[in-house]
Amino acid sequence: MQETSLTGGFTDAPIDAAHAFRAALTVMAEPGKIAELSGAEPPAPMSVAAGTLLLTLADSETPVFLAPTHDNQDIRDWITFHTGAPIVSAEKAMFAIGGWSALQPTVRFAIGEPEYPDRSATLIIEMPELSNSGATLRGPGIKDTRQFQLPDTAAFQANQSMFPLGLDFFFCAGSQVAALPRTTLVEGA
Amino acid sequence: MTQSGQYNFAYLDEQTKRMIRRALLKGLAIPGYQVPFASREMPMPYGWGTGGVQVSAACLTPDDRLKVIDQGADDTTNAVSIRKFFQRTADVAVTEDTTDATLIQTRHRIPETELAEGQILVYQVPIPEPLRFLEPRETETRKMHSLEEYGLMHVKLYEDIARHGQIATSYAYPVKVQGRYVMDPSPIPKFDNPKMEMAAIQLFGAGREQRIYALPPYTDVVSLDFEDHPFEATKANHSCALCGASDSYLDEVITDDQGTRMYVCSDTDYCATRRAQGHVGLQGVPLEDNAA
Numbered sequence: 001m002q003e004t005s006l007t008g009g010f011t012d013a014p015i016d017a018a019h020a021f022r023a024a025l026t027v028m029a030e031p032g033k034i035a036e037l038s039g040a041e042p043p044a045p046m047s048v049a050a051g052t053l054l055l056t057l058a059d060s061e062t063p064v065f066l067a068p069t070h071d072n073q074d075i076r077d078w079i080t081f082h083t084g085a086p087i088v089s090a091e092k093a094m095f096a097i098g099g100w101s102a103l104q105p106t107v108r109f110a111i112g113e114p115e116y117p118d119r120s121a122t123l124i125i126e127m128p129e130l131s132n133s134g135a136t137l138r139g140p141g142i143k144d145t146r147q148f149q150l151p152d153t154a155a156f157q158a159n160q161s162m163f164p165l166g167l168d169f170f171f172c173a174g175s176q177v178a179a180l181p182r183t184t185l186v187e188g189a
Numbered sequence: 190m191t192q193s194g195q196y197n198f199a200y201l202d203e204q205t206k207r208m209i210r211r212a213l214l215k216g217l218a219i220p221g222y223q224v225p226f227a228s229r230e231m232p233m234p235y236g237w238g239t240g241g242v243q244v245s246a247a248c249l250t251p252d253d254r255l256k257v258i259d260q261g262a263d264d265t266t267n268a269v270s271i272r273k274f275f276q277r278t279a280d281v282a283v284t285e286d287t288t289d290a291t292l293i294q295t296r297h298r299i300p301e302t303e304l305a306e307g308q309i310l311v312y313q314v315p316i317p318e319p320l321r322f323l324e325p326r327e328t329e330t331r332k333m334h335s336l337e338e339y340g341l342m343h344v345k346l347y348e349d350i351a352r353h354g355q356i357a358t359s360y361a362y363p364v365k366v367q368g369r370y371v372m373d374p375s376p377i378p379k380f381d382n383p384k385m386e387m388a389a390i391q392l393f394g395a396g397r398e399q400r401i402y403a404l405p406p407y408t409d410v411v412s413l414d415f416e417d418h419p420f421e422a423t424k425a426n427h428s429c430a431l432c433g434a435s436d437s438y439l440d441e442v443i444t445d446d447q448g449t450r451m452y453v454c455s456d457t458d459y460c461a462t463r464r465a466q467g468h469v470g471l472q473g474v475p476l477e478d479n480a481a
Contacts, residue, residue: 141405
């Protein structure tokens with residue numbers, strides 16, 4: 001275990017996590033909205049936003065899957081030391097982290113059961129940048145429409161069509177975060 | 190650490206908050222669906238808002254301005270004690286002003302003043318399952334939700350009409366969320382139902398029943414009804430005796446043992462704001478005279 005895995009956590013866990021959760025709550029409630037999210041300093045190549053999400057939401061009760069882009073010893077040690085979350089295969093994961101192509105195929109992840117649609121995975125997708133252009137989003141949390149750059153269109157349309165089952169997504173770039181729940185209708189690219 | 194130095198920020202431990210936070214995010218992703226969560230014992234009895242308090246504790250930051258209302262009022266026991274609880278454990282600023290608040294915890298009312306984007310409304314929920322009084326078994330109601338089998342609820346409303354000539358349900362009036370889940374809006378008067386399509390985030394916590402559910406802003410919330418018996422948001426056919434408002438939900442107050450009564454706004458902040466603006470009801474006095 002490297003010394004780097006012991007650093008980069010929250011400096012004041014209850015307060016930092018409270019601020020981070022409010023950002024996560026806001027973006028999940030308003031799909032496509034971009035917010036600042038920082039506090040954690042995870043090892044490369046994990047973004048500040050993705051690391052902060054993990055520290056806020058993951059613990060020993062939430063198995064985490066690392067896509068090949070993020071599956072290195074530094075990240076494994078950092079997650080284990082700061083959250084205690086077990087690193088597992090895609091099928092068993094509640095949270096999955098990585099680039100969009102590295103997370104494929106997404107059909108591996110849990111989409112919930114008809115009686116418990118909440119038992120589904122949340123994918124934390126690392127993006128080069130977040131931008132309010134591109135695909136048009138509609139649905140709960142969006143007054144009329146909102147633009148957001150998605151890494152794919154068909155995959156998110158297919159995910160929406162399974163509602164109330166399906167995956168939920170966070171998009172992270174640097175210290176920015178956005179989200180796309182399974183309810184959002186996606187059009188165009 | 191907070192001022193008193195004895196509690197973690199917002200009372201709950203971090204692992205509990207993470208568990209509640211995960212449930213809240215799934216709740217927002219599946220609007221109207223009841224997410225099970227491991228509700229904790231709180232230092233207040235069930236029925237006093239343990240669910241709402243846990244949701245608020247998971248959402249509060251030190252920058253928030255908290256408002257707590259019980260039946261619309263800021264000054265009732267339940268509201269005062271919960272407000273003090275978070276002042277002590279989260280060192281959070283408090284307010285009675287609806288527009289000034291960032292997080293509002295409510296029992297059985299939606300404020301009259303329209304809520305804005307960025308605000309959060311947390312409901313205290315006693316019975317989260319709208320089908321519970323029609324079907325007592327959780328295994329069955331869960332199956333009914335998964336199959337979108339809500340015929341029983343329409344039969345119940347139909348029986349109301351057959352018996353009373355109208356839908357007699359006046360509070361906790363069932364709604365359908367985004368065309369999918371039938372949801373209990375908590376025991377708010379049906380007068381408040383149309384307000385649920387709002388710009389603020391709505392979170393619902395049921396402590397004893399261990400359920401959390403949520404509505405993102407601008408979610409479709411439709412009160413169940415029939416074409417020939419459309420939903421009607423009703424209130425007492427009076428205006429407020431103190432501020433004269435004719436558009437607010439009214440409480441009936443018995444003022445003696447002869448049956449004399451007056452009707453006043455249930456939303457104390459709304460009433461006080463109107464009186465400060467100079468509105469005077471039939472039995473009211475101008476605010477300055479009252480203070481003297």
